[in-house]
Amino acid sequence: MAPDDADGDAMQDNHSDRFDRLPTTADERVVEGRPTRAAVLSWWNERFGIDPAVFEPYSFWERGAGKIWIFYGDLASPVDVDGLGMMALRTRQEHWKPTLEAVQRFGGHATTNCIHLPRPAAATFLAGEDQELDWDGDWGYLIVTHELAGEPEPLGVGLYVHDELRSMVPKGRRRELG
Amino acid sequence: MTVLERYEPLVDDPATFYAACERPLPAVVRVNTIKTTVEQARAALEEVGIAYEATDWHPGVLRLPDAQPGANWPYVHGWLHGQEEVSAVPAEVLAPQPGERVWDACAAPGSKTTQLAALMDDEGLVVATDDNMGRVSALRSNTERLGVTNIAVTVEDARNHSLKPFSSQADEPGPTTADGAMYDRALVDVPCSCEGTVRKNPDVLDEWELDQVEGIAGVQKGILRRAVQATRAGGTVVYSTCTFAPEENEAVLEYAIAEEPCEIVPFDLPLDASPGITEWQGETYDDSVTRAKRIYPHQNDTGGFFCAKLEVTG
Incomplete structure (x- = not known):
């Protein structure tokens, strides 16, 4: 569990300028509020039915509060670099929210x-x-798919509430296509 | 004398060379095999009614005679990346394998970086370095759009690249700081005076100055030298530019083989090309620079390019 006295020890804070690997389980957690790898894998599994084995070759990292990045392989933590794999998930809010890029890559x-x-x-x-x-299913974040070249392909993240599908496509990824 | 006339003694057919430099380039895309296959991407283009022509040297590099690369369904899925045809050459020459450690020394905006990751099946590690924070945000946007996960990005001067962040935990297998976390391969696609991009950006000739050629050659030498130092013995370094200037091409190779344990090695290229040159304005270069390839715009109806493959020997 997170220690009560958070003063002084730099290892116990979240740093916005470096990547820290997520603890495997809550027993290894040093930074208060940081999600564990186990929780991230369970979330993908419970919310979208993605088998945790899919993520076995990858490590998960936090940079910036609640911004979780997925990286192929592993490095010694913390890593002082300017980018590591792709941002996959935002977790410091009640409902965790996947990124468009992670959904396109793993949503299949x-x-x-x-x-x-x-x-x-x-x-x-x-x-x-x-x-x-x-939509007959749960409210909340959904993976939006459509058919391309004969297969359903993940396109992005929608938020379904009050009979409405809200587009979560970030401004820079929006396109007007017929 | 115009900038292009400077290179007239080097080309076999100057009139055809000048004429090709005047013609705009068609839009070209590379299929991103991290997220799809060449067959699926071609089927998607057909489905959305975008005509394409396959290049005869690379099944995943497609010319789009009537369309822009960025406004269609396969693009928004990250299946396609707009990339000039010759720009797809150096990553193919480097030929990184899944699981290897690879350095892209001048990575932004990431066309070649993402191609390296795709050649590696997004497994192993690509360290992508650039010294310009603005261009690095374009790099990150491209790597995320194309679904690359095996990448670490550093913002630094490639001449002083540090291997330190890329050690593994002491209790985990893999390279450590002590053994240097050396690279298996490195791509050195340096900033240059860019006359080879004249068909895309004609202004490049107006901005050309000999002083700049000489200044930038110093930077190119420093980056290539660091790449050889950071690559293991037996590893491969590819040096490439989009300039015709021998000062930025053969002269840089000549410096590298004199200063660092490496040699220029032959390679096959399924495009028409001319060998590197051994004489330029009173300077002579080692015979092995003829193993490098000069690609002129009229040879394959592309941009201009220079590419050399080096093996690290010690």
Whole structure:
């Protein structure tokens, strides 16, 4: 568990200028509030049905409070670099939120909480617009897929609440496609 | 004398060379095999009605005669990356393997970096270095869009590149600080005077100055030297530029083989090219620089390029 006296020891703070590997389990946690690798794997599994084995070759790192990065392989922690793999997840809020890039890379392994859109609705989503849609499943963050070259392909992250699918596509990734 | 006339003695057919330099380049994309296959990407382009022409040397490098690379469905899935055709050459020559440790010394904006990661099946480690923070944000945006996870980015002067961050935990297998975490391969695609990009950016000739060529050659030598030092014996270093200037090409190779334990080695290239030159304005270079390749715009209807492969010997 996190120690009560957090004063003085630099190892016990979260640093925004370096990457710290996530502790494997809560027993190894030094920085208060930092998620564990076990919790990250369970979250992907519980929310999207992604088998933890998918993430076995990867390590998870925090830089900036709650910003979790996924990196192939491992390095000695902490690492003083300016980028490590890709940002995959934001965790310092009640509902954890995956990134578009992580969903595109790993969302093909998901089995639940995926909403499949026909092309026109996918275009609306990609343009960053919210839309009213029927959905029988859970509210919250969903993986949005559509069909490309004959297969359902993960496109990004939507937030489903109040009969509405809200596009979480970041501004820089939005496109107006017909 | 114009900048291009400076190189007239080097080209076999100056009139064709000048004519090619005047023509704009078609849009070209590389298929990102981290997220898709060449077959799927081609099927997606057909589905969305974008015509493409395969290049005859690389199945995943496609010319788009009627379209821009960045506004279509396969692009937004990270299946395609806009990249000039000759710019896809050096990563193929370096040929990194899955699981290796590779350094990209001048990485931003990341076209070649992401190609290296794809050649490695996104396994192993690519260390991507650049000294310009603004260009590094473009690099990170590209690596994330293309789904690269085997990358560590450093912002520093490549001439002083530090291997320190890339050790493993003492209790884990793998390279340590003590053994230097040396690279298996390094790509040295240096900043240069860029006349080879004239078909994309004609202004490059107006900005050209001999003083700058001489200044930038010093930086190129320093970066290539550091790359050889950071690569293990038996490892490979590829040096590339998009300039025709021998001061930035053969002269830099000549410096590297004199100062560091390495040699220039032959390589096959499925594009028309001319050998490196051994004489330029009173200077002579080692015969082994003829193993490097000069690609002129009229030879394959591409941009201009220079590429050399070195093996580290000690």
